[in-house]
Amino acid sequence: MLTLHTAPFQGISQADWSAKAADLSSRVPTLSDPEIRTAVEELVASIEDAHTDVEWPYPSPFHLLPLSFYWFDDGIYVTAAAPQYGNLLGGMLTTVGQTDINDATITLTALVAHDNQQWVKHRIPLQELTNADFLFGTGLIGSIDSVPLQVQAASNGVVSATIQTFYDLELPKQTPVFQGAPPLYMQYPNKNYWATIIDGGATIYFQYNNCYEDPNQPSADFFQQLDQMQSQPGVQRIILDMRNNSGGMATILAPWIDEIAASPFNQSGRLYVIVGRATFSAAMEATNHLHDRTAAIFVGEPTGAKPQFELREGDFGLPYFGIGSSYSQGIESANDSDNTLTPDIVTGLTFQQYMNGDDPAMDAILAIPAPSN
Numbered sequence: 001m002l003t004l005h006t007a008p009f010q011g012i013s014q015a016d017w018s019a020k021a022a023d024l025s026s027r028v029p030t031l032s033d034p035e036i037r038t039a040v041e042e043l044v045a046s047i048e049d050a051h052t053d054v055e056w057p058y059p060s061p062f063h064l065l066p067l068s069f070y071w072f073d074d075g076i077y078v079t080a081a082a083p084q085y086g087n088l089l090g091g092m093l094t095t096v097g098q099t100d101i102n103d104a105t106i107t108l109t110a111l112v113a114h115d116n117q118q119w120v121k122h123r124i125p126l127q128e129l130t131n132a133d134f135l136f137g138t139g140l141i142g143s144i145d146s147v148p149l150q151v152q153a154a155s156n157g158v159v160s161a162t163i164q165t166f167y168d169l170e171l172p173k174q175t176p177v178f179q180g181a182p183p184l185y186m187q188y189p190n191k192n193y194w195a196t197i198i199d200g201g202a203t204i205y206f207q208y209n210n211c212y213e214d215p216n217q218p219s220a221d222f223f224q225q226l227d228q229m230q231s232q233p234g235v236q237r238i239i240l241d242m243r244n245n246s247g248g249m250a251t252i253l254a255p256w257i258d259e260i261a262a263s264p265f266n267q268s269g270r271l272y273v274i275v276g277r278a279t280f281s282a283a284m285e286a287t288n289h290l291h292d293r294t295a296a297i298f299v300g301e302p303t304g305a306k307p308q309f310e311l312r313e314g315d316f317g318l319p320y321f322g323i324g325s326s327y328s329q330g331i332e333s334a335n336d337s338d339n340t341l342t343p344d345i346v347t348g349l350t351f352q353q354y355m356n357g358d359d360p361a362m363d364a365i366l367a368i369p370a371p372s373n
Contacts, residue, residue, distance in 0.1 A: 007310065007328075011048025020046065034144050037061070038111065038137020040323070045113040049328050050305060051281070051312040053113040057322040063132040063144040063165035066172050069093060069125035073348040076101060076125055078151060080174035087159055089177040091151025092351070094158070096129070097141040098148075104129075107138050116339045118277040119304035132165040183359040185241055185274075193219065193252075195226050201234040202370040205362075207241040211248025211282040219252050226256070230265070236370040238265055240290070241274040243300050243361070247281025257286060261293045268295045269371045274361045275343060276301040284309060287341060288334040298343035300361045307334035307341050 009017060024039050031039065044054050056062075066082035075092040096104040105120075108128040112120050128134050132144040141147050147163045166172070178186075184205055188194050192214035195206040206226065213219055229235065238260070265271050273296045275287055284305035290296045291307070310328035317324040347360035 007331075008047050008049070008052070012046045017043075017046060032136075033061075034063075034133035035137045037323075038134050040318075041111045041134065041137075044325055045111055047113070048115075049310045050113050050115045050119055051310050051326060051328045053326050055315055055324040055326055058168075060168035061322075062134075062168065064168060064171055065130045065132060065147055065163050065165055066174060067130060067163065068174060068176075069129050070354075071121045071125045072351045072354065074350045076105075076129070077351045078177065079354075080176045082172040082174055084172075085161060085163060086175060087153075088151050088161055089175070090351075090355070091153045091159055093129075093149065094152050095150040096135060096147070099140050104140055107140060108134065111138070114304075115306040115309060116302070116304070118302050118340055119280065122277040122280075122304050178355060178357075180355070180357045183357050184362065185243065185359055186357075189244070191216075193217075193222055195222075195229060197229060197232070197235065199366060199370060201232070202236045203366070204229050204235055204238045205241065206238060207244075208253065208283070208286075209244050211245060211250065211252050211286075213249075213252070223256055227259075230263075236372070237270045237272065239272045239274065239362070239365055240296075241361075242279050242283050242287065243274050243276035244278050245280075245283035246278050246304075247283050250282040250285045252282075253286045254289075257289050257293070260290075266294045267371075269297070269368070271296040272365050273298050274300045274365075275303050275341065277304045279303040279341075280305040281309070281312065284341075285332055288332065288336070291341065292335045297345065298341065299345040299364055300343050300347055302340040302342045302346070304340075306339045307336040308332055 020043055024043060028036060041054050044052060067078055067085065068080035069076050070079045078088045078091050081088050093101050095101060105124055108124050109120050111128055111134055112123045114120050132147050135141045135147060136144045145165055147165060149163065150158055150160045153159050189209065192210040192212055193208050195204055198205050260266060271294055273290050275298055279287055284303060287303060288307050309332050311330040311332055312326055312328055315324045315326050345364050347364050349360060353360060
């Protein structure tokens with residue numbers, strides 16, 4: 001890390017980091033594997049570079065919960081569960097082990113390599129809260145085999161449960177709490193990119209979920225179709241949705257951004273970009289270009305990456321546990337020096353809005369009349 005990372009000590013001094021590393025090394029003989037994994041995760045995260053993180057092997061060595069969580073504006077809720085824990089669906093998480101959820105998230109934040117609290121809100125429900133090794137390693141629970149927790153149910157009652165954990169490849173299928181007609185942003189989560197015309201033909205909705213080639217549709221073919229949509233009579237604006245995009249290859253979207261920057265869509269009211277807590281890495285780079293080079297109006301939540309983020313360069317292996325670490329070299333160029341990009345129109349999402357199939361970001365955009373020729 002000291003020789004590869006160009007600026008490794010932004011969140012902690014080199015002396016303090018070296019002392020933490022030496023302390024961990026001295027304690028390893030007395031620690032369990034989950035405690036060692038947790039301590040390594042915390043040590044790397046203390047650098048405070050979201051692109052410098054522990055790379056764990058596949059399949060995962062962790063004991064995992066058969067639950068899914070999401071951090072809504074009004075709390076962390078159970079959004080999917082294995083059938084045996086169906087009584088937890090839609091419940092707001094209140095306690096992990098014996099610890100209040102607010103204190104638990106503070107404890108788990110130390111394990112998250114992050115630029116800002118938005119990435120913490122993205123990561124903790126997705127990874128740390130479902131990882132019994134980390135919950136045990138931070139002292140929140142007493143065993144990696146099961147996790148006691150409590151939720152506040154929709155009926156206002158408290159439901160307690162002890163959740164059996166599973167290895168990655170043994171996890172049972174989960175049932176989602178949302179069973180309604182999905183809004184646009186939920187319709188094709190497994191497509192890297194897709195688009196449709198909405199709003200009576202006036203608006204293109206283009207969702208960009210992943211900065212990689214889609215194995216089912218080469219990006220060249222997709223962007224050719226998108227160009228055809230953009231040239232259709234009556235199309236007045238484009239909505240680009242990158243709220244769920246955590247990165248990949250910047251080269252996928254770059255030619256389209258060049259095209260849009262030189263097109264009639266580069267005018268106020270003709271280009272909207274939805275971003276959020278998961279907007280990160282190559283998606284953040286695309287966001288920067290759209291922010292700095294176009295008249296795009298940004299909607300949604302603040303981004304999980306800072307605009308001037310450290311650029312991921314590569315990985316190096318560690319001698320034990322089959323793990324490695326990523327590292328950064330260089331800084332992304334952007335005009336915004338804040339620790340997040342805050343949208344022009346900020347919208348959140350409550351659990352009830354989620355259950356209703358609402359999309360406040362899209363609602364805010366579509367409430368603005370499309371410009372006329």
